[in-house]
Amino acid sequence: MKKYHNWRGFLTIVSALLFLSIWPLMAFYSYGKNETDGGDSFLITGVLFLIILLIFTPVLFIRFKKKVDAKNAYLTLPEQNAPATVLNKSEKVVGDKYSTGTVFYITFEMPDGERKNFQVIHDKYATIEKDDVGTLIYKEGNGFLFFVDFKRKPNKDQ
Missing domain, CATH: 2.40.50.660 (OB fold (Dihydrolipoamide Acetyltransferase, E2P))
Known part of the structure; x- marks a missing residue:
């Protein structure tokens, strides 16, 4: 029996994570360009966002993998x-x-x-x-x- 793969869901999660990772990159790039525009607060926001992203990414992937594993088991077990x-x-x-x-x-x-x-x-x-x-x-x-x-x-x- 064919295994179940939710590629659309996987690609949605990956593309959302890539899109959201642009914010910290912009913060790191803009830091130090112009000290009068509040670069420090933008950098702090970017770092906090990156930390949150690094915490939730593995959690999302683990939950996604458990669901796919359960679906595959149901489809393939006799x-x-x-x-x-x-x-x-x-x-x-x-x-x-x-x-x-x-x-x-x-x-x-x-x-x-x-x-x-x-x-x-x-x-x-x-x-x-x-x-x-x-x-x-x-x-x-x-x-x-x-x-x-x-x-x-x-x-x-x-």
């Missing part, structure tokens, strides 16, 4: 099927004072006793009930664990 029982369902409210959201988790237990906890979307969370038995379809490897689907076995009582 699907695995296993019989499983829904052991637990839980919710976690995340956010700050401006916005909040809910993250949904379902824990499955395999026949050998191994438990796997997956983050799922609301639709799956709402349709899967505790103690449901069925086939769990997931992707696992390279430190990633992805929920794909859960096929419930029909209940014999119905």
